[in-house]
Amino acid sequence: MPTLMIQGGADLCDEPASSEGQQSCFTGGYRRIVLDDAGHFPPREAPPREAPDAVADAVIAHLR
Incomplete structure (x- = not known):
C-alpha cells in the first residue's frame, strides 16, 4: 500500500526528525x-x- 506521511515542520510534540x-518500513x-x-x-x-x-492537495495528489 503506498503511504503518504504528512508532518508539520513546527510540530513540537513529534519533532519532524523523528x-x-x-x-524501509514501507514496501508499497x-x-x-x-x-x-x-x-x-x-x-x-x-x-x-x-x-x-496543503494537506488536502497532498492527499488528492497521492490518491491519483
Missing part, C-alpha cells in the same frame, strides 16, 4: 512531506500554524 528515514512506496509552517495538526483549520489546504 519521521526521517522510515522508507513511501512519500514524506514536511509542511514547514504547520504544527502538530496540519489538517485542522486553525491558523496560523496549520495547513489544511
